[in-house]
Amino acid sequence: xxxxxxxxxxxxxxxxxxxxxxxxxxxxxxxxxxxxxxxxxxxxxxxxxxxxxxxxxxxxxxxxxxxxxxxxxxxxxxxxxxxxxxxxxxxxxxxxxxxxxxxxxxxxxxxxxxxxxxxxxxxxxxxxxxxxxxxxxxxxxxxxxxxxxxxxxxxxxxxxxxxxxxxxxxxxxxxxxxxxxxxxxxx
Numbered sequence: 001x002x003x004x005x006x007x008x009x010x011x012x013x014x015x016x017x018x019x020x021x022x023x024x025x026x027x028x029x030x031x032x033x034x035x036x037x038x039x040x041x042x043x044x045x046x047x048x049x050x051x052x053x054x055x056x057x058x059x060x061x062x063x064x065x066x067x068x069x070x071x072x073x074x075x076x077x078x079x080x081x082x083x084x085x086x087x088x089x090x091x092x093x094x095x096x097x098x099x100x101x102x103x104x105x106x107x108x109x110x111x112x113x114x115x116x117x118x119x120x121x122x123x124x125x126x127x128x129x130x131x132x133x134x135x136x137x138x139x140x141x142x143x144x145x146x147x148x149x150x151x152x153x154x155x156x157x158x159x160x161x162x163x164x165x166x167x168x169x170x171x172x173x174x175x176x177x178x179x180x181x182x183x184x185x186x187x
Contacts, residue, residue, distance in 0.1 A: 001124050004094045004117070009069035012045035019112045019150040020047040022179045026148065027051070027108075029178065032059060035107035038137065039063035040114070042090055044073040048110075049088035053081070062104070063090045066117075096126035096133060103140045111137060112150035115158035134162050138171050141186045147172060152180040 014021050020043055026032075033056065039048050042065045052059055065071055071092045078085035096118060115130045123129075128136065141147060149163055150156065163184070166172050172184040 001121070003125070004066060004096075004119065004122060006067045006117070009067050009073070010041070010043040010045070012043060012047060017043075017150075017152070018180060019110075019152065020045070022181050023048060023110055023112075023148060024051045026178045026181060026183065027057070027059065030146075030183075032108055032146075034058045035060070036104060037061045037108040037110070038103075038106045038140070039110045040095060041065065041112055042070050042074065044070045046070075046074060046077050046088070046090075049074070049077065049084055049090070052087040053083045059087065059108075061088050062106075063088070064093055064095050064098075065090060066092065066094050068092075094122070094126055096122055096128040098128065098133070098136065100136055100140055103136075105142050106137075106140055106145060107142055108146045108148070109137045109141050110148045110150075111159075112148070112153060113155075114149065114153070114162070115155035116153060130159070131162055134159075134166060138166060138186060143186055145186045146175070147184045147186065149182045149184070150180055151177075151182055 037059055039061050042063045074090040118130050172186055175183045175185050
């Protein structure tokens with residue numbers, strides 16, 4: 001079995017998927033500055049990474065993609081603008097292979113694509129499913145840190161019960177909504 005990768009890169013199309021642009025807006029509105037973020041799914045546009053060098057931001061982002069074209073777009077981006085390279089790191093991986101042993105603690109986590117990609121046959125090599133991925137990312141979020149979920153996701157109807165269960169367990173609570181993003185705080 002090979003690592004699960006995705007052939008389709010995501011160009012910026014705010015009509016179909018505005019979540020990354022809305023995340024940049026949330027970071028500005030909530031005055032998130034100098035924080036460490038995790039971002040699931042970069043898109044070939046890398047809108048989140050491109051927003052970082054602003055003097056007001058100074059956030060640092062670790063993002064994941066399982067698309068070769070998106071990863072190559074990242075390489076081109078940081079080659080052309082090394083200032084972005086200091087603040088924005090993208091790893092090429094199947095997110096379901098992540099481990100808490102290698103992840104730092106984050107101040108802000110975006111899980112816009114929760115429940116979109118998991119396939120049970122990955123159990124042969126990937127230790128996580130979507131429930132375990134959510135639990136891991138909550139664990140790796142600092143107390144009082146924020147988590148963002150995209151309500152326009154094609155799989156939000158599957159993700160919402162997982163998110164709500166973590167709320168019932170007292171691990172997170174919903175703070176607000178910005179356009180298509182639900183923002184939670186880790187308790």
